[in-house]
Amino acid sequence: MKKVIEGSHGVSEAVRLANVKVMSAYPITPQTHIVEALSEYCEEGLMDAKFINVESEHSAMAAVIGASSGGVRTFTATSSHGLALMHELLHWASGARLPIVMAEVNRALGPGWNIWMDQTDSLAQRDTGWIQLYCEDGQEVLDTTLMAFRLAETVNLPVMVVLDAFFLSHTFEVIDVPDQETVNEFLPEFKPSVCLDQDNPFAMGQMAPPPFYMEMRHNIQQAMMSVHDAYEKIEDEFDNIFGNRYGKLDAMLCEDADVVLVMAGTAASTARTVVSALRKKGVKAGLVKIRMFRPFPVAEMREALKNARMVAVVDRNCSFGVGGIFAQEIRAALSGTESRQKVAGFITGLGGRDVTPEILEEIYEAAQKMEDAPDEAIWVGLNN
Numbered sequence: 001m002k003k004v005i006e007g008s009h010g011v012s013e014a015v016r017l018a019n020v021k022v023m024s025a026y027p028i029t030p031q032t033h034i035v036e037a038l039s040e041y042c043e044e045g046l047m048d049a050k051f052i053n054v055e056s057e058h059s060a061m062a063a064v065i066g067a068s069s070g071g072v073r074t075f076t077a078t079s080s081h082g083l084a085l086m087h088e089l090l091h092w093a094s095g096a097r098l099p100i101v102m103a104e105v106n107r108a109l110g111p112g113w114n115i116w117m118d119q120t121d122s123l124a125q126r127d128t129g130w131i132q133l134y135c136e137d138g139q140e141v142l143d144t145t146l147m148a149f150r151l152a153e154t155v156n157l158p159v160m161v162v163l164d165a166f167f168l169s170h171t172f173e174v175i176d177v178p179d180q181e182t183v184n185e186f187l188p189e190f191k192p193s194v195c196l197d198q199d200n201p202f203a204m205g206q207m208a209p210p211p212f213y214m215e216m217r218h219n220i221q222q223a224m225m226s227v228h229d230a231y232e233k234i235e236d237e238f239d240n241i242f243g244n245r246y247g248k249l250d251a252m253l254c255e256d257a258d259v260v261l262v263m264a265g266t267a268a269s270t271a272r273t274v275v276s277a278l279r280k281k282g283v284k285a286g287l288v289k290i291r292m293f294r295p296f297p298v299a300e301m302r303e304a305l306k307n308a309r310m311v312a313v314v315d316r317n318c319s320f321g322v323g324g325i326f327a328q329e330i331r332a333a334l335s336g337t338e339s340r341q342k343v344a345g346f347i348t349g350l351g352g353r354d355v356t357p358e359i360l361e362e363i364y365e366a367a368q369k370m371e372d373a374p375d376e377a378i379w380v381g382l383n384n
Helices: 007-017 032-043 057-069 080-095 138-155 180-186 210-225 227-242 267-280 298-305 325-334 357-369
Strands: 002-006 022-025 050-053 074-078 101-106 131-134 159-164 172-176 249-252 259-263 285-290 292-294 310-315 342-347
Touching (some): 002 007, 007 032, 007 101, 007 138, 007 159, 022 057, 032 074, 050 057, 074 080, 131 138, 138 159, 138 172, 138 180, 138 227, 210 227, 249 267, 249 298, 259 298, 267 285, 285 298, 298 325, 310 325, 310 357, 325 342
Parallel strands (some): 022 074, 074 101, 131 159, 259 310
Antiparallel strands (some): 249 285
16 A cells, blocks of 8 residues: 655554564654654554553663563664663673664764754664664665564564654655555564573573673674675565565666765765766766665675776765764775775765755765875865
8 A cells, every 4th residue: 555654654654564562762853753653553453562661762772672582573763862872782682682673763963952864873883783774765664674674583683774864754755555464474473583481491691701702792793794695585585575675785877987976865866866967968977875784785885886986975974083984884895805996985964964966966076086085084065
């Protein structure tokens, strides 16, 4: 059934269809619409689930950690400072190998106080052991959330589904919402491989002395690297059932591109228009949209960028003292290869500022003129 709904409710619909049994969240703009809808579904009997009201995001993550440890499908959502408050428990969730799914609506961190789009909040959690998937539109949000539950429960790691504040979370568009029977075919009832059991008692989260701790971390790394194959199989099945696929990244016209723009989120939609317009002028422009950030799709990124002379990475985030986070990841992915491309980092669109076609054209033209990439990120669109 096609519905005109906002991106946030694309998440809510997917969680309802996933037959989640325990949800817990604390309201924070711009995430609130997701859990408002879910609480209404529970109240109206549209979901056979428990919604746990808590006093903070830290408690919300603690609640779903407990529920997931008990062997039920769980979900939460947050943004910005709420995610930062969860930081400690994100490690506990991945360390316990719990298949929790969380929607994270990208929002700037303070100060100054800002409720608009910025990727730094989710990217600051890149070392917590959570799979991260970034979305471009409402259909991708719904589909990714469904796939996230399958992926989490396949590799026993938590998944963060990331969407842009307001540009996506509060924008209404036509989304194809599948029926329950079809979703059940793709996402059957959750059967945990490990959970707390009164008939078979054991300890979870206990002390791990030196002879054991390192092996636990090695297991998490192995599980994270197994995501690549698992995701491809899951997406193949999703495509067969629903007719949609997204890949770990989406490459557009990169085969003969001189300069390739790289970014994540809704700005990729604007970039598609820019790249198409440049192509009509005879300019060899290309685009790569990052969808999977953790684990980073190194092989796919190398393949997509292998023919480019210059890679212009558009970061809506900043790791202070280094620059754009996506740019650094791509430089690392391309290091050690025989490819000739240079990577130039550009920072723009922080705190909800628009990434317009004019800004992307400016970035493309700057990259096209470069013979070598600068060491530092170039900030575009500053109010001087």
